[in-house]
Amino acid sequence: MGPQRVLQAAVAVALAAIAPAAAAGPEAAAGPEAAPPAAPRNRERIAVIDPGGGLGGPGPTDVPQQLQTAIVAAGFAPVIGDGVEDALAGRDTERDAAALAAAMATAEHAFGALACPEAAPAARQAIGIGAARQAAGRPVPELPRAWAYVLLCADRDGQVDVAHRAAEQLRALGGWPDVPAAVWAKYPAVDAISGRDMVDLDIEADEPGAAIWVDFRPVGTSPVHVVLPAGEHVIAAATGNRRGWAAGTAVRTQKAVHVPLTDAAGPWSEVARRVAGWRGKPPSPDELAWVLERVHARIALIRRGDRIEAWGQVGRSEAPHLLGGEDGAAPLSDAGRVLGVIADRIAAWDAHAPDPDMPLLTEGSGPRGARKDQAEGGTRWWVYAAIGGALAIGATIIVAQGAASDRQRVELHYP
Numbered sequence: 001m002g003p004q005r006v007l008q009a010a011v012a013v014a015l016a017a018i019a020p021a022a023a024a025g026p027e028a029a030a031g032p033e034a035a036p037p038a039a040p041r042n043r044e045r046i047a048v049i050d051p052g053g054g055l056g057g058p059g060p061t062d063v064p065q066q067l068q069t070a071i072v073a074a075g076f077a078p079v080i081g082d083g084v085e086d087a088l089a090g091r092d093t094e095r096d097a098a099a100l101a102a103a104m105a106t107a108e109h110a111f112g113a114l115a116c117p118e119a120a121p122a123a124r125q126a127i128g129i130g131a132a133r134q135a136a137g138r139p140v141p142e143l144p145r146a147w148a149y150v151l152l153c154a155d156r157d158g159q160v161d162v163a164h165r166a167a168e169q170l171r172a173l174g175g176w177p178d179v180p181a182a183v184w185a186k187y188p189a190v191d192a193i194s195g196r197d198m199v200d201l202d203i204e205a206d207e208p209g210a211a212i213w214v215d216f217r218p219v220g221t222s223p224v225h226v227v228l229p230a231g232e233h234v235i236a237a238a239t240g241n242r243r244g245w246a247a248g249t250a251v252r253t254q255k256a257v258h259v260p261l262t263d264a265a266g267p268w269s270e271v272a273r274r275v276a277g278w279r280g281k282p283p284s285p286d287e288l289a290w291v292l293e294r295v296h297a298r299i300a301l302i303r304r305g306d307r308i309e310a311w312g313q314v315g316r317s318e319a320p321h322l323l324g325g326e327d328g329a330a331p332l333s334d335a336g337r338v339l340g341v342i343a344d345r346i347a348a349w350d351a352h353a354p355d356p357d358m359p360l361l362t363e364g365s366g367p368r369g370a371r372k373d374q375a376e377g378g379t380r381w382w383v384y385a386a387i388g389g390a391l392a393i394g395a396t397i398i399v400a401q402g403a404a405s406d407r408q409r410v411e412l413h414y415p
Contacts, residue, residue, distance in 0.1 A: 043075070043076065043077040044076050044077065044298075044299060044342075044346050045076070045077050045078075045079050045295075045296065045297040045298075045299070046071050046076045046077070046078055046079065046297060046299045046300070046301060046342070047078075047079040047088055047291070047292065047295050047297045047299070047300045047301070048064055048067045048068060048071070048078060048079070048085065048088060048300075048301050048303065049088045049089075049275065049283075049288075049291065049300050049301070049302045049303065050063075050064065050088065050089040050090070050302075050303040051090065051275060051278040051279070051280050051281060051282065051283065051302070051303075051304075052089075052090075052280040052303070052304075052305070063303065063332060064085060064089065064303075066332075066335075067301060067303070067308070067332075067335060068080060068085075070335045070336065070339060071301075071339065074336070074339040074340075074342075074343065075343075076299075076339070076342070079295050079296075079297050082267050082268070083266050083267065083268055084267075084268045084271070084295060086268075086272065087266070087268035087269070087271040087272035087275065088271065088275060088291070088295070089275065090272055090275040090276035090278070091272060091276075092265075092266055092268075092269050092272035092273065092276075093266045093268070093272075094138075094241075094264045094265060094266045094269065095263075095264050095265070095266055096129050096132065096133060096243070096264040097133070097138075097264075097266075099129055100126055100129040100130060100133065100140075100142060103122050103123075103125040103126035103129060103146075104122075104123075104126045104142050104145070104146065106118070106119075106122035107119045107120075107122035107123040107126060107146065107149050108149075110122060111123075111149050111152070111153070116153035116156060116157060119149050119153055120149065120150055120153045120154070122149075123146040123147070123149035123150050123153075124146075124150065124247070126142055126146040127143060127146045127147065127150070127234060127247075128234060128236075128245040128246075128247055129245070130142050130143045130146065131143075131213065131216060131234050131235075131236035131245050132236045132237070132238060132243040132244055132245040132264075133238075133243065133264075134213060134216060134236065135211050135212070135213040135218075135236040135237060135238035135243060135245075136211075136238035136240075136241075136243045136264070137238075143173055143216070144170060144173045144174060144175065144176045145176060145178075147166050147169050147170040147173065147176070148170060148176040148178060148179050150162070150166040151163055151166035151167055151170055151179060151183065151187075152179065152183065154166055155183050155186065155187075163186070163187055164187050164190075165231065165232055167184070167187035167189075168189070168190075169215065169216070171189060172215070172216065173216065196229040196230055196231065197229070197230040197252070198227050198228070198229055198230070199227070199228050199229070199230050199250040199251065199252055200225065200226075200227055200255065201225070201226050201227070201228055201250060201254070201255065201256065201257060202223060202224075202225050202255060202256040202257070203219075203222065203223065203224050203225075203226060203235060203237075203256070203257050203259065204222045204223035204224075204256070204257075204258055204259070205222040205237035205239070205244070205258070205259045205260075205261055206242070206244075206258075206259075206260055206261040207222065207239050207242065207261060208221075208222055208223065209221050209222060209239060210222040210237045210238060210239035210242075210259075210261065211237065211238050211239065212224050212235070212236070212237050212259075213235070213236045213237070213238075214226060214228065214233055214234070214235050214236075215233055215234055216234070222237060222259075228250045229250070230249070230250055230251065230252075231249060231250060232247070232248070232249050232250075233247070233248070233249075233250055234246075234247045235247070235257060235259060236259070237259040237261060238261070239261070241263055241264055241265035241269070242261040242262065242263050242264070243261055243262070243264055244259045244260045244261045244262055245259065246259050268294075270294070271291060271294050271295065274287065274290065274291060275291065282302065282304065283302075285319035285320050285321070286319065288300060288302075288311060288320045289313065289316070289319055289320050292313065292320060293316060298312055298313050298314070298315075298320075299311070299312040299323075299342055299346070300312065300320070301335075301338070303332075306331055306332055307329060307330065307331055307332065308329070308330065308331075308332060308335060308338055309322060309328060309329045309338075310322070310323040310324065310328040310329070310338050310339075310341055310342050311323065311328075312342070312345060314349050314355060318358075321357055321358070322357070323341055323342060323345050323357055324338075324341035324344075324345070324357065325357070327341050328341050328342075345357070
């Protein structure tokens with residue numbers, strides 16, 4: 001058989017190997033395990049990111065919930081749980097914030113049920129947690145309401161001294177409108193230290209330099225020496241994300257108080273700080289990649305006011321990019337179309353097909369290609385396909401097609 005016949009036979013074998021896969025489409029080419037392009041695979045996780053924290057533009061406040069519902073309906077899994085959804089909106093859900101909310105809810109429910117034996121301890125728990133958060137620089141609007149529960153319960157139970165102390169603290173915090181005027185009249189303002197013994201006290205926290213607050217006012221940093229009137233006090237300490245509190249009665253026999261500190265940072269505090277740092281603006285690809293890696297997702301729906309954008313990355317080695325171009329961005333009301341774009345991209349990624357959003361690799365992208373472009377006066381791209389088994393003698397067929405031409409050249413190389 002002459003060289004010409006060998007060449008014709010090789011081409012015939014190669015085309016016969018290629019034709020069935022090309023005719024069957026990308027599903028067949030990817031193999032029997034590939035997912036259909038129209039259906040999501042393996043409950044892909046999608047993060048809903050709102051750099052504006054829900055305040056970045058018009059729209060209802062329940063938009064995150066609506067998007068999560070749409071994500072589930074499309075067959076995906078929203079990134080939720082343990083406060084991560086708040087972190088993706090730049091809101092840090094700290095551990096003691098949840099404990100404070102729980103204590104306040106218990107106190108409110110018990111007080112409404114006229115169960116002061118339950119309401120007062122829950123309110124005092126909330127006061128201690130709130131004091132520690134105040135020392136850490138957090139706003140604590142719950143403190144006046146918690147002291148109001150203590151005052152009203154003490155008044156109801158005839159605990160005059162407790163009620164007087166609660167009224168003092170409540171006045172220092174600005175009062176509470178739900179306390180009836182008749183109750184206020186029973187406990188007028190008096191000199192807090194007049195006629196009372198004074199107690200020397202050394203206060204220290206687990207970490208030197210921690211801020212120390214007594215009765216909701218700063219008194220210095222750990223360790224610190226204070227002189228307090230005998231009686232009940234609330235002491236709080238904080239440094240960074242670590243904080244703690246202690247409450248009790250100051251007496252001469254106790255010369256020192258140690259305040260233990262615990263880490264109140266939420267599990268997603270770092271993500272929350274990162275998203276909040278974007279200040280409502282779209283993140284850079286590097287910033288988005290950092291967040292996606294932390295929440296273990298490769299797709300994000302980024303809300304920008306009343307619009308959403310689909311961003312994603314096949315793997316960590318590449319930066320996230322807008323999926324589908326203009327089709328990947330739409331009003332909130334058209335979230336279904338954006339999720340359809342995401343489904344198409346995931347199907348292509350899982351089938352190991354070329355990413356339609358990424359430019360094809362060109363020979364001109366390297367130094368050799370640059371030299372070739374200069375020599376030929378233009379850019380050309382080549383698709384190389386190694387077809388094993390086309391020839392029994394082990395030769396390799398290289399099929400090359402010019403971008404500006406429909407001509408093909410087949411070369412036969414012998415080992």
